[in-house]
Each structure stands twice: as C-alpha cells, then as structure tokens.
Amino acid sequence: MKTTPESRRGAGYRAFLAHRLSGLALAVFLPAHFLTLGLALEGAEALDRFLAFAELPLVKAAEWSLVVLLATHLGLGARLLVLELGPWRGLRIAWVGWAVGIAAVTGLAFLAVA
Amino acid sequence: MYILAIFPTGITDRVSASPTLEVRIWRGTDTGAFAAYEVPAAESQTVLDVVTWVQRHREPALAYRFACRVGVCGSCAMTVNGRARWTCRSHVKDVARDGRLVIEPLRHLPRIKDLVCDLTPFFDKWRRAGGWFEGEATRREPMPALAPGAEARQTVDAGIECINCAVCYSACDVVGWRPDYLGPAALNRAWTLVNDARHVRTREVLDATATSDGCTVCHTHGNCTEHCPVGISPTAAIAGLKRKVFRRWLRGGHA
Ligand code: SF4
Ligand code: SF4
Ligand code: FES
Numbered sequence: 001m002k003t004t005p006e007s008r009r010g011a012g013y014r015a016f017l018a019h020r021l022s023g024l025a026l027a028v029f030l031p032a033h034f035l036t037l038g039l040a041l042e043g044a045e046a047l048d049r050f051l052a053f054a055e056l057p058l059v060k061a062a063e064w065s066l067v068v069l070l071a072t073h074l075g076l077g078a079r080l081l082v083l084e085l086g087p088w089r090g091l092r093i094a095w096v097g098w099a100v101g102i103a104a105v106t107g108l109a110f111l112a113v114a
Numbered sequence: 115m116y117i118l119a120i121f122p123t124g125i126t127d128r129v130s131a132s133p134t135l136e137v138r139i140w141r142g143t144d145t146g147a148f149a150a151y152e153v154p155a156a157e158s159q160t161v162l163d164v165v166t167w168v169q170r171h172r173e174p175a176l177a178y179r180f181a182c183r184v185g186v187c188g189s190c191a192m193t194v195n196g197r198a199r200w201t202c203r204s205h206v207k208d209v210a211r212d213g214r215l216v217i218e219p220l221r222h223l224p225r226i227k228d229l230v231c232d233l234t235p236f237f238d239k240w241r242r243a244g245g246w247f248e249g250e251a252t253r254r255e256p257m258p259a260l261a262p263g264a265e266a267r268q269t270v271d272a273g274i275e276c277i278n279c280a281v282c283y284s285a286c287d288v289v290g291w292r293p294d295y296l297g298p299a300a301l302n303r304a305w306t307l308v309n310d311a312r313h314v315r316t317r318e319v320l321d322a323t324a325t326s327d328g329c330t331v332c333h334t335h336g337n338c339t340e341h342c343p344v345g346i347s348p349t350a351a352i353a354g355l356k357r358k359v360f361r362r363w364l365r366g367g368h369a
Contacts, residue, residue: 005221005285006197013287016335080334085357088350091336 015096019076022069029066064110071106075099135210137164139176140218143225148216149173155213161194161201164215165229178229185343188277191284192229193218198284200277200343220284222293236280239296243328244319245303249312258312266309273306273351275344282338282348294327298338298348301329305351308358320358329355 040050053059079095133155138148151168162180169176180190185203192201194209195216206215223231251258260267282298283289289297304323307313323329329352338348 005193005287006195008287010335010337010340012336012340016333083334083349084353088347088353090347091339091349093336 011093011096012091015076015079015099018072018100019080022073022076025069026066026073029062029069033063033066060114064107064114067110068103068107071103072099075102133213135164135206136214137168138214138216139165139168139173139229141173141176141228143227146228155206159206161192161199161204161206161209161215161217162190164206165192165201165217176229177227186277188279191220191279191281193220193284198281198341200279200281203343220280222284222286222289223280231280233280235293236283236297236299237278239300240278240303242322243296243300243304244315244322245300245307247307247310247313248315250314251312260311264311266311269309269354270306273302273346273348276302276346277344279343281341281343282346285337285341287335287337288331288333292327292331295331296323296328298332298352301332301355302346302348302351305354308355320355320362323355324359324362329359332356 036050036053040047054063076096076099079092079099082095083092134152135155137151137153139151140146141149151172153164153167156163162183165176165178166180169178178190178192180202181187183190183202185200188200190200190202191198193199194201194204195211195214197209198220199209201217209215217229219225219229219231223233223236226232262268262271276299278299280299282302286295286298289295301323304319307319308316313319332349332352334349334353336349339346339350342348
C-alpha cells in the first residue's frame with residue numbers, strides 16, 4: 001500500500017489536469033466541429049440540413065461543451081503563459097479560480113443565447 | 115550530558131505515560147509492508163524524533179537518515195502522511211492527523227531499506243544539468259565585486275539556499291511520469307549558475323537544460339515550489355530557463 005501523494009490534491013495539479021484534459025478533448029472535438037462546418041458550406045440545402053442538425057439537443061450539448069472546454073483551456077493557458085513569460089510573482093493560484101469562473105460564466109452565457 | 119543537552123533525543127521514557135501517537139512506518143524496499151508502533155506523544159516533537167524513538171526503543175534495525183537535525187543538511191526528508199517533508203523540522207502537531215502518522219521513504223527514488231532512498235539519480239541529474247560552478251579567476255587576482263542589489267545576483271540569491279533535500283523532486287509528478295526528467299532541484303541549481311556573473315560555462319548549462327529531459331518538460335504546476343521547505347521556487351527558476359532558451363531559439367540559436 002502507498003498513500004496518495006498530497007501533491008495531487010493542490011489547485012496547481014488540478015489546473016494542470018483540467019488544462020491537459022481540455023486540450024486533449026479539444027484536439028478530438030475541434031476537427032469534428034470543423035468537419036461539420038465544412039459540410040455546411042457545401043450548399044444551401046446542405047446548410048439547411050446542417051442548421052436543423054445543429055438544433056438537435058445532443059449537438060447543442062456538444063457545442064456547449066466545446067465552448068466551455070475552449071474557455072477553460074484558454075484561461076488556464078493564459079495563467080501558464082504569464083507564469084512562464086511574465087515577472088515571477090508566485091504561482092498565481094487565484095488565477096485558477098478566475099479561469100474556472102470565466103469558463104463557467106461563458107458556459108452560462110452560451111446557454112442564455114443558445 | 116552536555117552533548118545530550120545540545121542534541122536532545124526528543125522523547126525519553128520519562129514521557130511514556132502521556133498520550134500516544136499511532137505511527138506506521140514503511141519497512142522493506144519496493145516490496146515490504148507498514149509496521150505499526152505506538153509512540154509516546156510529547157509537547158514539542160518532530161517527525162524525526164518519532165522515527166528516532168522507534169529505532170531506539172522498538173526497532174533497532176530500522177534504517178533512516180539524518181545528520182544535522184536543524185534543517186541544514188537536507189538528509190532527513192521522508193513522505194509523511196502523503197507529503198514529502200524535512201522531518202527534522204516538521205512538528206508532529208502540525209502534520210499528524212488525529213494522532214496518526216504514516217511515514218514512508220521519498221517518492222521517485224530507488225529504495226535501499228525502510229526510509230532510506232538512494233539519491234544517486236538525483237545527484238546525477240544535478241551534474242547532467244551542468245550544476246557545478248567554474249570560474250576563471252585564480253587566487254592571485256582580486257576578488258570580483260558583485261553588487262548585492264544587482265538583478266542577476268538577486269535571482270541567484272532566490273535559489274542558492276537549496277539544501278539538496280529532494281523534497282521537490284519527490285513532489286514533482288513529472289519526475290514520476292518521466293524518470294529521465296532533470297527535475298526541479300537540478301534545474302534550479304542550473305538557473306543560479308546561468309545568473310552567476312563569475313560562472314564561465316553559462317552556454318553549456320543552458321544547453322544541458324534545454325534538452326528533451328530538461329526545462330521544457332516542466333508543466334509549471336508548482337508542486338516543487340509548494341513543497342520546498344526553505345521557500346525556494348524551482349518553478350520560477352525553470353520559467354527563467356524556459357525564457358532564456360526560448361529567446362535564444364527566437365534569435366536563431368538552437369533551442
Ligand atoms: S513546476 Fe515543474 S518542476 Fe515543479 S513540480 Fe511542477 S512540473 Fe515539477
Ligand atoms: S529546491 Fe527546496 S525542496 Fe528542492 S532540493 Fe532544494 S531545498 Fe529541497
Ligand atoms: S537532519 Fe539535516 S535537514 Fe533534517
């Protein structure tokens with residue numbers, strides 16, 4: 001038996017996990033997203049079909065997750081860029097909260113307009 | 115008696131009537147098991163005191179490592195309740211949970227026996243990162259004047275007090291995932307050298323840290339910084355190395 005490392009419980013580690021997993025998910029979903037968009041551009045009829053398709057609840061949910069994933073990845077990535085390229089002022093753990101908050105607000109805003 | 119007064123053994127049988135701690139200590143190497151001990155609790159007691167008590171009173175064959183007992187030598191680090199710590203300066207009252215302590219060796223290092231790890235890979239990486247000083251002045255030349263307030267010097271000061279305890283190394287998940295990764299302590303040392311005006315191998319040090327096992331592997335999630343007992347931020351040092359390597363690459367030099 002080994003105990004779980006305490007290093008896995010910190011906000012920094014969770015931010016890393018969220019950043020990595022959202023990145024991987026984006027790498028899988030974005031090509032699918034662009035593929036559907038590409039199909040939509042193939043003509044008016046195809047576009048109509050696509051718009052109808054985009055109204056399907058499952059597709060809406062997928063779009064919503066894409067937006068939330070993007071916002072999460074962007075926010076956490078911005079923190080990393082500032083940590084690595086900006087002047088050193090500590091780990092800026094509070095920014096993890098901000099990034100998650102911004103992702104949540106973006107997600108809600110998407111729900112409101114969708 | 116005088117020596118005993120300077121290096122008190124922490125707990126003696128005198129306090130055995132007081133409440134006890136439930137202590138589980140790893141015995142063995144990669145294979146092994148926890149052994150449970152009841153240890154008398156004392157008002158002022160470090161985790162190292164507890165391990166010492168067990169070795170002196172219950173388990174003479176228990177292997178562990180320490181030297182200075184005052185947070186200078188860096189040899190007493192262990193995993194305590196899941197967290198890498200310097201045990202000589204970790205007070206039981208701060209780290210025990212409900213009177214319980216689980217004490218294991220550090221992570222990410224080969225185990226020799228019980229709580230003792232082989233630190234060879236840790237120090238090998240220190241060398242692989244180019245982490246030794248080389249000057250060009252001889253003793254016949256005057257001492258170089260270093261302005262203590264200069265930015266580069268302050269950068270060195272921020273990282274120079276490393277006691278080589280390997281707590282950061284043990285806390286870094288990336289070291290666990292990529293065993294060849296140089297790790298926070300070696301890279302922190304390299305960064306102090308890169309900023310040392312008297313050091314002559316700056317380029318070589320940068321080259322050594324810009325490899326695929328070097329600074330670019332760091333995920334910047336800061337465990338090393340959060341765990342370092344003397345308050346060093348290896349994450350800041352590694353970010354500094356990344357910036358330098360990146361700038362060099364932008365200027366057309368190899369990364
Ligand atoms: S910041 Fe880098 S070196 Fe420090 S624990 Fe994280 S990955 Fe390891
Ligand atoms: S940087 Fe801190 S945690 Fe890492 S070896 Fe040095 S003193 Fe220990
Ligand atoms: S015994 Fe020297 S640092 Fe703990």
